[in-house]
Amino acid sequence: MAxxxxxxxxxxxxxxxYDFVGSKxxxxxxxxxxxxxxxxxxxxxxxxxxxxEFRGGSEFTVSNVKDRxxxxxxxxxxxxxxxxxxxxxxxxxxxxRIQTDKLSDDEVIKVxxxxxxxxxxxxxxxxxxxxxxxxxxxxxxQALLGLAIFVGLAAVLMALYFRTWKMSLSALAGMAVTMFxxxxxxxxxxxxxxxxxxxxxxxxxxxxxxxTVVVFDKIRENTADLQASxxxxxxxxxxxxxNQTLVRSINTMMVAILPVGAILFIGAGLLGxxxxxxxxxxxxxxxxxxxxxxxxxAAPLYAWLRQGEPDLIKQAKRVQQRxxxxxxxxxxxxx
Amino acid sequence: xxxxxxxxxALRVLVWLGVILAxxxxxxxxxxxxxxxxxxxxxxxxxxxxxxxxxxPRVEGGSDINEEQLNQAVAIIRQRVxxxxxxxxxxxxxxxxxxxxxxPGTPSKETRALIQASADMNFRPVxxxxxxxxxxxxxxxxxxxxxxxxxxxxxxxxxxxxxADVYKKFEALDCDNPSQDKxxxxxxxxxxxxxxxASDGRPAIKYILGxxxxxxxxxxxxxxxxxxxxxxxxxxxxxxxxxxxDEGTAKFKTVTERLNKFYVAAGGETGSxxxxxxxxxxxxxxxxxPRSQAVITDGRPQITGGFTEQSxxxxxxxLRFGALPISFEIQSDQQISATLGGEQLRMxxxxxxxxxxxxxxxxxxxYRALGFVTVASLVVAGALTYLAIAILGWTxxxxxxxxxxAGIIVAIGQTADSFIVYFERIRDELREGRxxxxxxxNGWKRAKRTVLASKAVNLLAxxxxxxxxxxxxxxxxxxxxxxxxxxxxVVFMFTxxxxxxxxxxxxxxxxxxxxxxxxxxLGAVPLYRGAGRIRTPxxxxxxxxxxxxxGAAAEAERRMTIAERRLAEKQEQLAGSSKSASKEGK
Numbered sequence: 001m002a003x004x005x006x007x008x009x010x011x012x013x014x015x016x017x018y019d020f021v022g023s024k025x026x027x028x029x030x031x032x033x034x035x036x037x038x039x040x041x042x043x044x045x046x047x048x049x050x051x052x053e054f055r056g057g058s059e060f061t062v063s064n065v066k067d068r069x070x071x072x073x074x075x076x077x078x079x080x081x082x083x084x085x086x087x088x089x090x091x092x093x094x095x096x097r098i099q100t101d102k103l104s105d106d107e108v109i110k111v112x113x114x115x116x117x118x119x120x121x122x123x124x125x126x127x128x129x130x131x132x133x134x135x136x137x138x139x140x141x142q143a144l145l146g147l148a149i150f151v152g153l154a155a156v157l158m159a160l161y162f163r164t165w166k167m168s169l170s171a172l173a174g175m176a177v178t179m180f181x182x183x184x185x186x187x188x189x190x191x192x193x194x195x196x197x198x199x200x201x202x203x204x205x206x207x208x209x210x211x212t213v214v215v216f217d218k219i220r221e222n223t224a225d226l227q228a229s230x231x232x233x234x235x236x237x238x239x240x241x242x243n244q245t246l247v248r249s250i251n252t253m254m255v256a257i258l259p260v261g262a263i264l265f266i267g268a269g270l271l272g273x274x275x276x277x278x279x280x281x282x283x284x285x286x287x288x289x290x291x292x293x294x295x296x297x298a299a300p301l302y303a304w305l306r307q308g309e310p311d312l313i314k315q316a317k318r319v320q321q322r323x324x325x326x327x328x329x330x331x332x333x334x335x
Numbered sequence: 336x337x338x339x340x341x342x343x344x345a346l347r348v349l350v351w352l353g354v355i356l357a358x359x360x361x362x363x364x365x366x367x368x369x370x371x372x373x374x375x376x377x378x379x380x381x382x383x384x385x386x387x388x389x390x391x392p393r394v395e396g397g398s399d400i401n402e403e404q405l406n407q408a409v410a411i412i413r414q415r416v417x418x419x420x421x422x423x424x425x426x427x428x429x430x431x432x433x434x435x436x437x438x439p440g441t442p443s444k445e446t447r448a449l450i451q452a453s454a455d456m457n458f459r460p461v462x463x464x465x466x467x468x469x470x471x472x473x474x475x476x477x478x479x480x481x482x483x484x485x486x487x488x489x490x491x492x493x494x495x496x497x498x499a500d501v502y503k504k505f506e507a508l509d510c511d512n513p514s515q516d517k518x519x520x521x522x523x524x525x526x527x528x529x530x531x532x533a534s535d536g537r538p539a540i541k542y543i544l545g546x547x548x549x550x551x552x553x554x555x556x557x558x559x560x561x562x563x564x565x566x567x568x569x570x571x572x573x574x575x576x577x578x579x580x581d582e583g584t585a586k587f588k589t590v591t592e593r594l595n596k597f598y599v600a601a602g603g604e605t606g607s608x609x610x611x612x613x614x615x616x617x618x619x620x621x622x623x624x625p626r627s628q629a630v631i632t633d634g635r636p637q638i639t640g641g642f643t644e645q646s647x648x649x650x651x652x653x654l655r656f657g658a659l660p661i662s663f664e665i666q667s668d669q670q671i672s673a674t675l676g677g678e679q680l681r682m683x684x685x686x687x688x689x690x691x692x693x694x695x696x697x698x699x700x701x702y703r704a705l706g707f708v709t710v711a712s713l714v715v716a717g718a719l720t721y722l723a724i725a726i727l728g729w730t731x732x733x734x735x736x737x738x739x740x741a742g743i744i745v746a747i748g749q750t751a752d753s754f755i756v757y758f759e760r761i762r763d764e765l766r767e768g769r770x771x772x773x774x775x776x777n778g779w780k781r782a783k784r785t786v787l788a789s790k791a792v793n794l795l796a797x798x799x800x801x802x803x804x805x806x807x808x809x810x811x812x813x814x815x816x817x818x819x820x821x822x823x824x825v826v827f828m829f830t831x832x833x834x835x836x837x838x839x840x841x842x843x844x845x846x847x848x849x850x851x852x853x854x855x856x857l858g859a860v861p862l863y864r865g866a867g868r869i870r871t872p873x874x875x876x877x878x879x880x881x882x883x884x885x886g887a888a889a890e891a892e893r894r895m896t897i898a899e900r901r902l903a904e905k906q907e908q909l910a911g912s913s914k915s916a917s918k919e920g921k
Contacts, residue, residue, distance in 0.1 A: 008759075012766055059429070070672075090672035091387060097671065131435065132428030138410045139806045146803030146812075150796050157795060161788050196738040199811045203745055206796040206815060210749060210789045214756055217785040248752075248759045254697055255755070256748025259690025263741065266686045275381070276683050279741045287748070 008247040014240055021239040024300035031177050031297050038184020051192040052087065052101050053135040058108060060098040060128045061091075065119040073098045076114035080107055085192055099131060101192075135195050143198070147205075151175075154209055162220055166305040171212040174290075174298030178208040181293075182286040189281060197278040204286025211252070212294045218245045219299065226315060233316040238303040242295055253291040260284050341776065342839055345832035352715070352828040359722040363729075372729035376721070377440065379423050379736035379810070380673070382680055385439040387671040388450070390663040392434065400432065408434055408663075412450055413805055423736055423810040434663065437671060439734050450663070456551025456617045456654070458587075459527060459544035460492045460594060461624055464609035467510035467530065467539030475506050491545030492593060492610050496526040501543060504528045510539035521619050523547035531614075531621035534646070542621055544614050548590050551617075553583025557654035559647040562639055573642035575651045576635065584634025591636070594627035603628075615654070622653055683737060687744045694747065702758060704842070704850045708833055709754045716750050716818075716825040723817055738807070739814050746818035749793070753826040757782040761834070761852065771852060775838045779831050786826055793819040 010016035020027070042048065062073070070088040077086040077100050087099040096119065103111060112126050155168040162168070182204055186197065219241040226234060264280035306312055366372025377383075392400045392408050400408070409426050412434060416424040425437040436450055481499035488495040497505075510530035521527045524546050533539040555578045562574040579587055590613060598611035614624040625638045638650070694713075698706035720743060727733035735743075760782040764774035797816030800808055837843045843850045 008762070009766065012763060056427070068672075087674045089384070089674045091669050093670075095669075097387075129430045132409075132431070134425040134427040135806065136406070136409060136427070138406070138413065139804075139808065142804045142806075143800075143808045146800040146808065149803055150799040153795055153799060154792055157791060161791075195807045196741075199738045199742065199807060202796075202800070202808065202811060203742060203815070206793055207745070207749065209792050209796075210752075213789040213792050214752070214785055217788055221781065244763070245759070248755050251697075251701055251755045251759075252748065252752040255694050255751040256745060258693040258697060259687055259744045259747060260741075262690030262693060263683060263686040263744065266682075266689055275737045276679060276686070276741065279738055283741070283745055287745075 011243045011246050014243070017239065017243050018246070019239060020242045020295055021235045021300045021303045024304055027296040027300055031293070034184075035177055035180045038180045038187075042184060042187035045187065048187050048193045049190060051085065051194045052099055052131075052133075053195050054133050054140075054193065055102060056130060056132045057099055057101045058103045058111075058128055059131045060096075060100075060111065060115055060126060062096040062098070062115050062119050062121055063094065063125045063127075064121055065094050065096050067119065068094070068096065070096075072118040073115060076118040077111055079114055080110045085194075102130070135198075143202075147202075158213065158216075162216060164306075167216050167220075167302055170298045170302035170305060171209060171216065173301055174212050174293040175205060175208045177293045177297050178286060178290045179205060181289045182282060185285045185289075186282055191278055191281060194275065194278045196275045197282050200279040200282030201286065203283060204290060207256070207287060208290035208293060211249070211290055212298045214252075215242060215245050215249065215294050215299060216302070218242075219302065227311065230315075230318045230322045233319045234312045235303045235307060235316075238299055242299045246295070249291055249295060253287060256287050257284060260287065341772075341835050345835035348828050348832040349836075352824070352832075355824070355828075356715075356718060356722070359719070359726065363722060363725050366726070366729050372725065374725060376724040377728035377732070377734045378673075379734035379739065380425055380437055380439040381736050382673050383439055383734075384671050384673040385437055386442055386668065387435065387437045388447075388668045389429065389666040390434045390436060390450070391432070391666045393664055402431065405431065405434070412436060412663075416446075416450065423734060423807055426806075433666065447665075456554075456615070457523065457547040458549040458551075458590070459547055459614050459616055460590060461542050461609045461612040461614050462492060462494060462496060462526065462545050463505065463543040464612070464624075465505070465541050467533065467541055469509035469511075470506040476502065488545075490593060491548050491590075492597070493545070496545055497543055501526055501528060505541065505543050508541050510541045523550075527616070527619065529616070529619055529621055531624060537641075540621075540624070542609075542614060542624065544616065544621075547616075548613075549579070549583050549586045551654075553579050553586065554654055555580050555583075557651045559642075559644075559651040562637070572639060573644055573647035575638040575642065575647050575654070577638070577654055579634035579636075581634070584632075587634060587636065588630065588632050591627045591629070591631045595630050598627055615650075617653055623650055679737060680740070683740055687740070690744065691747065694751065698751070704847070705758055705852060708830060708837070709751060709758075711833070712754055712825050712830045713747060713750060715829045716747075716821050719821040719824060720746075720818060723821065727813075727817070733813060734810075736807070736810065739810060742811060742814045743818060746815075746822070750818065750822040750825065753782075753786045753790075753822055754830055756785050757826065757830065757834075760785075765852060771838045771844050774852075775831075775834050779834075786823075790819050790823055 007016065060073075068090045070090070073088040073096055074086050077084060077098060081100065081103065084101055089097045091097045098111075098115065100111065108128055112123075112128060115121075115126050116123055151172065155165075155172060158168040158171055159165040179201075182201065186193070186201075191197070219238050222237045222241040222244075223234060226237060232240065260280050260283045263276055264284050363372055363374070367374055390412075392405065405428055409428060413424075413426050416426065416436070416438070423439070425435075427435050429435045438446065442450075478499075482494070482497050482502050484495040484498055486495055505528045508528055508530065510532065521529075526546060527542075527544045529542060529544065531540045531542065557575065557577050559573060559575045561569045562572040564570050594611050594613055597608045601608035601611060611626045612624045613627060614621045616622070623638065642650070691713075695706070695710050698709040700706070702709060724733065724735060728735075757778065760778035761771075761774050762778075764778045765771065769777065794816060797812045797819060800812035801816065804812060841847075843852055847853065
């Protein structure tokens with residue numbers, strides 16, 4: 001299959017070109033709709049399904065167990081509350097600790113009964129209490145603060161590196177789209193939000209900005225000597241840069257997504273619910289959306305932000321003029 | 336020597352990389368032999384289990400702890416645990432009464448003491464202050480000249496507290512490199528020699544402090560705000576307000592009456608008598624030592640000077656937390672198993688391996704022999720990351736959680752991206768018609784910028800989150816930073832030098848079909864084609880259906896305007912030759 005290399009060649013030379021910048025209205029509309037849906041659907045559905053780490057929950061302690069198999073406890077809880085993800089651990093010798101989401105009084109009694117039977121212990125060897133969140137408000141607060149500082153600094157860094165704040169703004173817009181849509185899809189999957197999912201989410205944010213910087217660097221390179229050239233307009237140069245880096249974007253996305261996909265579909269498929277599934281879903285969706293957001297949102301947005309600049313308008317006019325001359329020359333030949 | 340310059344230096348860089356790997360391995364081997372490190376990376380709570388401690392807070396006076404105090408207690412403990420490495424401890428509350436701390440592995444005695452310690456705050460007057468560094472042994476005061484108390488001290492600021500022993504300790508104390516050993520809790524009735532650690536660019540200071548005069552439990556509350564000027568207008572100076580209870584108010588009045596005299600005697604604003612300072616001491620460390628500019632009679636002192644909003648908030652928080660006279664009693668201390676079965680880790684690893692295999696297949700498919708460079712680079716990156724994790728597990732107590740493992744697997748994608756960016760740049764250069772050797776050098780020049788700029792974003796995220804966030808997020812930041820650095824090392828010290836060397840081999844240099852750098856496949860037309868021919872205008876074959884020249888057409892086309900290209904396409908259609916047909920011919 002030589003076609004992928006040929007595909008790359010054609011993209012590089014501009015022979016094959018996808019009009020990412022020109023059709024920006026469509027992309028922006030799609031992005032806006034996706035973001036709106038990502039906000040509205042989770043709200044309609046009642047927000048995120050936060051895990052025990054965020055909300056706290058119930059904790060059962062089973063002492064003097066004979067069989068220390070964690071699966072027994074998991075099954076006992078899942079029989080009462082289907083679809084829950086209990087955290088079962090063995091504590092010092094013959095005690096099991098089972099943590100679940102917050103349960104109603106009724107459910108607590110049923111789970112207690114279930115655990116008594118599952119582990120073959122007496123009634124008074126199962127006790128219950130409630131536990132607070134391990135990922136408390138203080139962790140969230142610090143994480144958000146860190147994120148805000150990072151986004152601020154990254155914006156400054158990009159503005160300095162690219163010498164234009166418009167690139168910063170476009171990159172952040174792309175990241176915002178990635179953020180909303182990833183969170184939206186995650187919420188719709190109805191997977192529980194665990195700290196792993198949040199970590200996956202943070203990975204996606206850094207990946208998204210990273211991906212944008214790589215593509216923007218090519219745009220910077222292509223548009224550096226724009227004023228001296230009449231070959232292409234600014235928007236066309238941006239579009240060419242995106243096309244020229246398209247092979248790289250696809251290759252990078254594939255390489256990043258193959259292991260994640262393997263974990264999501266093979267690992268989670270075999271294991272069912274758990275940390276790996278949460279994390280890999282967030283990553284899988286995030287990497288896909290992040291790559292797309294760079295191409296369809298960040299780059300066209302940048303072209304759009306700059307198209308009104310007087311210098312660029314003048315340059316575009318020069319390009320039109322030169323083309324008109326050429327067309328005039330060529331006309332008799334085609335007639 | 337037939338060796339060329341760049342090739343020589345490339346080989347040198349590769350040797351250096353080998354040295355780095357060897358040194359890291361040696362360090363780890365040394366640590367392992369000393370019995371402190373291990374070859375396997377340390378695992379976090381979710382994968383390895385650890386120790387679960389249930390702490391019952393004891394409030395002075397036997398009153399019940401309220402929810403706010405409990406949350407503050409959790410925050411205090413989290414700060415302490417995070418301060419001792421990146422172990423990703425789990426801290427939560429139980430039954431609204433107890434604090435549950437789960438630590439991976441078996442925590443050391445020091446960690447245990449750290450968690451249990453109460454936030455003990457008090458106020459002591461300063462007797463003497465000095466620069467943070469230890470006085471060099473040679474220039475220390477000889478034994479016969481050490482201060483000797485002449486009388487029993489009259490008050491807490493009295494220099495008679497400074498005995499020969501105290502002074503010797505003061506000279507020897509090194510606040511620039513404070514020892515990590517946990518000191519025994521000081522006696523409130525005796526003087527204390529201690530440090531104010533360096534912060535916000537201010538150097539460390541060491542002090543001899545008098546006995547405790549006001550206890551932290553006498554603080555009712557503390558807040559921070561922008562200071563108000565004489566007319567009541569808000570200035571842009573941040574200030575921390577303290578409010579004492581009745582007992583504290585009376586004691587603080589006595590202290591400030593005395594200290595303010597030193598302040599006035601030394602010349603007020605311009606003077607600098609350390610005795611006019613009182614030190615706020617938390618867990619035996621000075622957190623701030625303001626001068627007493629006025630006698631405080633209402634028990635509402637305000638601390639000003641050089642605060643930022645953040646440092647003012649930090650101090651006010653410390654004053655409030657410290658004012659919580661909570662100590663913790665360990666109720667139970669038990670081993671706890673991993674919450675995620677070994678099965679999760681095995682499956683994760685298996686899936687990760689399958690994923691990696693797919694990456695290898697994909698790279699080989701995409702980049703042919705060049706794919707092997709990717710794979711080799713990934714192996715080197717993996718080795719570096721592995722060694723770093725094992726060493727940091729030893730020195731920083733860095734532990735891998737399942738989320739961390741997944742993070743590293745994702746990092747593969749970003750690491751591979753550096754190579755992809757680089758290879759694509761080389762291909763671009765080849766398409767421009769350069770020879771491979773110069774394409775590698777030129778492509779590298781351009782790719783280097785991109786790689787550095789994009790990794791800077793990752794490193795920035797890692798640094799900010801590491802210093803700001805707590806708990807799991809901090810662990811994540813650590814992993815992110817680690818892989819970004821490993822990636823930079825590999826692309827600069829392995830991938831590029833390797834390509835420089837490979838570019839001079841026959842297989843790659845002549846663009847073998849399977850090298851992934853075959854100029855023909857990439858549609859390049861060399862500027863110089865041997866036999867004195869260089870690319871001529873005739874080589875702009877608008878309709879040149881010969882397979883070999885498709886690339887040339889593409890190259891020429893790139894140099895045309897859109898109008899020219901459209902025209903060319905039309906002519907081509909007229910000529911009845913389809914490009915797709917010629918493509919298949921390749």
